[in-house]
Amino acid sequence: MSVLDKILEIYKKYYICSHCLGRMFALLGTNTTNFERGGSLLLSLLIDNHANYLSHDKKLESNAIDNLKILAEYANFIPAQKVLEYEGIEYKKFSNEKVCHLCRDIFNNLEKYEKRAKELIEDINFNNFLVGTTPDSQIINNEDIFKAELNLLNSESFKSHFNRVIGKMLTNELNKSANFENPEIVFVYKINYNEFSVELKIKSIFIAGKYNKFIRGIPQTKWICKKCLGTGCELCNYTGKKYETSIQELISPEFVKESMASDTKFHGAGREDIDVRMLGSGRPFILELKNPKIRRLNLDKIQELTNKIQTEKVRINDLRYSDKNEVIQIKMNAENTRKSYKVLVQADKDLDLTEFNNKVIVLKNRLENQKISQRTPTRVSHRRADMIREKTIFNIKEKYIEPKLFEFVIETQGGTYIKELVSGDNARTTPSFSEIFGVPLTCKELDVINIEK
Numbered sequence: 001m002s003v004l005d006k007i008l009e010i011y012k013k014y015y016i017c018s019h020c021l022g023r024m025f026a027l028l029g030t031n032t033t034n035f036e037r038g039g040s041l042l043l044s045l046l047i048d049n050h051a052n053y054l055s056h057d058k059k060l061e062s063n064a065i066d067n068l069k070i071l072a073e074y075a076n077f078i079p080a081q082k083v084l085e086y087e088g089i090e091y092k093k094f095s096n097e098k099v100c101h102l103c104r105d106i107f108n109n110l111e112k113y114e115k116r117a118k119e120l121i122e123d124i125n126f127n128n129f130l131v132g133t134t135p136d137s138q139i140i141n142n143e144d145i146f147k148a149e150l151n152l153l154n155s156e157s158f159k160s161h162f163n164r165v166i167g168k169m170l171t172n173e174l175n176k177s178a179n180f181e182n183p184e185i186v187f188v189y190k191i192n193y194n195e196f197s198v199e200l201k202i203k204s205i206f207i208a209g210k211y212n213k214f215i216r217g218i219p220q221t222k223w224i225c226k227k228c229l230g231t232g233c234e235l236c237n238y239t240g241k242k243y244e245t246s247i248q249e250l251i252s253p254e255f256v257k258e259s260m261a262s263d264t265k266f267h268g269a270g271r272e273d274i275d276v277r278m279l280g281s282g283r284p285f286i287l288e289l290k291n292p293k294i295r296r297l298n299l300d301k302i303q304e305l306t307n308k309i310q311t312e313k314v315r316i317n318d319l320r321y322s323d324k325n326e327v328i329q330i331k332m333n334a335e336n337t338r339k340s341y342k343v344l345v346q347a348d349k350d351l352d353l354t355e356f357n358n359k360v361i362v363l364k365n366r367l368e369n370q371k372i373s374q375r376t377p378t379r380v381s382h383r384r385a386d387m388i389r390e391k392t393i394f395n396i397k398e399k400y401i402e403p404k405l406f407e408f409v410i411e412t413q414g415g416t417y418i419k420e421l422v423s424g425d426n427a428r429t430t431p432s433f434s435e436i437f438g439v440p441l442t443c444k445e446l447d448v449i450n451i452e453k
Contacts, residue, residue: 003028004045008067010150011074017100018042019107019161024147026156034161035107042077050083065089102143103158104193107165113196114169117187120200121174125294128179129187131167133159136192162189184295205259205289207299208322210282211247212315213272220271221248243274250314252287254302259292267327270334270414272448280340280450282315284330286322333453337414338394340450342407345422345433348440350403359437360398366431367393375428377420391416408433409449419443 001009003025010016010024022038029037045067052064069091071080076094084091099105117131135158147155167178170187186201223243225236232238248266256264269284299319307315351359371390392413399407410418417429422443424432434441 003041004048006150006152007041007045008070011070013150014101014146015074015076015098016102017105017108019165020100020102023156023158023161024152025154026161027154033165034156042071042075043079046071046077046080046083053087102146103139106191106193107161110165110169113166113189113198114173116196116198117166117170117200118173120187120198121185123293124185124200124202125296126176126184126202127295128177128183129170129174129185130178130180130183131163131170131187131189133162133189133191135159135162136190138192162191202291202293204265204324205261205292205295205297206286206322206324206327207255207289207297207319208284208286208326209303209316209319210284211251211278212280212282212317213247213276213278213313214315215313216275216277217243218250218313219243219246219274220268221266222246247285247314248287250310251306251316254305254309255287255289255297258297258302259289259294261289261293262291264289267330269330269337269451270339273419273446275446277447279342279447282317283448283451286327286330288327335413335415336453338411338450338452339414339416339448340409340411341418342409342447342449343418343422343443344445345406345408346442346444347404347406347437351437351439352403353400356398356400356406360396363398363433363436364396366436368396369394372416372421372432373430374417374420375425377417377425377428379419389415393421405444414451418446 007021010021016024018038019035020038021041022034022036025037025041026034032040049064049067049071052060053068055061068080068084068089071077072084072091073094076098081091081094100108139158143158146152166187166189170176171178182203184203186203188199188201190197190199223241223246224230225233225240225242227233227235228240230240232240236242246266247268248264252264252266255261265288267286267288272278272283299321303316303319369392371392374389374391376384376386376389393410393416394413395411397409401407408422410421412418412421417425419425420429420432422433422441424430424434427435
């Protein structure tokens with residue numbers, strides 16, 4: 001059966017619009033739209049049958065009249081109606097109540113879909129976009145049955161066609177280009193035969209930098225109160241948080257203000273404990289700004305204002321634009337970094353300088369450029385997997401302060417539990433400073449002083 005015969009078979013059973021007719025044969029022919037293809041197929045069918053009608057062959061003439069009536073009465077093809085009127089052949093007027101069997105005339109009323117999308121981005125700053133569609137199962141099932149019944153093998157889906165035609169309309173209207181790999185915003189249509197909705201998904205902005213934490217007692221990210229789950233209760237003083245503030249909360253406000261973002265997510269290259277300061281050149285981080293209305297930010301201004309406001313608590317530097325891939329990388333590479341810590345160590349008994357120096361010699365021989373084994377510390381075992389990790393200790397420098405107080409600068413592999421390296425954590429870390437010294441030692445104060453790749 002030829003394509004033209006197939007079209008007649010379609011319209012003998014169903015009315016479909018030119019958009020849907022064209023996409024039923026979308027894989028045939030190039031450099032045209034489905035709407036234009038549908039119109040061209042109808043026109044070809046009209047020309048072929050008009051020629052047969054004018055051939056003076058009675059058999060061809062009779063068949064041509066039947067086919068022209070199908071085009072005029074069932075396909076509502078106006079050129080066919082004009083031909084019949086010109087030739088003086090009567091036909092039944094097309095019923096205005098008929099709608100496309102496949103799309104229910106969705107493709108003949110695309111302006112409302114375009115208008116709804118435009119309303120969503122009136123105050124949004126972006127350079128490119130993408131259109132996505134979730135058609136209702138009724139649309140998909142109806143179309144599958146139609147194509148199977150008529151053995152249509154060269155068609156395009158409702159979803160692909162809708163995405164493309166709306167995408168072209170928005171490109172022209174907004175003067176913005178479509179981006180299929182990494183769009184800044186995505187219009188997601190949910191469509192059934194009776195109604196539709198549009199959800200606007202805005203790609204996050206990722207800002208990389210480094211931070212210093214100058215005070216103890218604040219976590220890296222916001223901790224929601226476990227009892228009320230953020231709603232506020234007596235335990236958390238109705239703040240919804242376990243701690244008053246965090247690095248994330250201290251540095252985010254200017255970013256949120258400038259970008260008009262709805263929220264932030266903080267991604268750190270590892271994290272220090274709440275009671276540990278982050279000194280030196282700072283810890284790498286990436287701040288994710290969610291649903292930003294403005295994408296081009298003055299990072300120098302944000303850095304200056306943040307540092308001015310939070311001067312005694314935190315500092316940020318080296319701000320630059322980043323992406324989601326780098327978020328994955330900084331988390332994956334955290335353990336491959338070298339980190340230096342300054343730790344103030346308290347001993348349970350007095351050690352004179354000579355005794356201290358002798359123990360340090362043994363300490364360095366046992367630990368420098370050697371691996372230690374650390375079972376998940378007791379203090380974090382409730383929230384981290386119980387496992388044994390091997391970590392390398394690279395270098396140790398010591399300072400004797402007084403008989404029960406010493407200072408060490410320790411360079412280690414990222415992810416080393418320094419407090420447990422000192423205390424031993426009841427032999428969960430071995431060897432440890434306490435084990436080698438033969439004296440119970442505890443970490444009194446701890447600072448991160450350098451992080452390098």
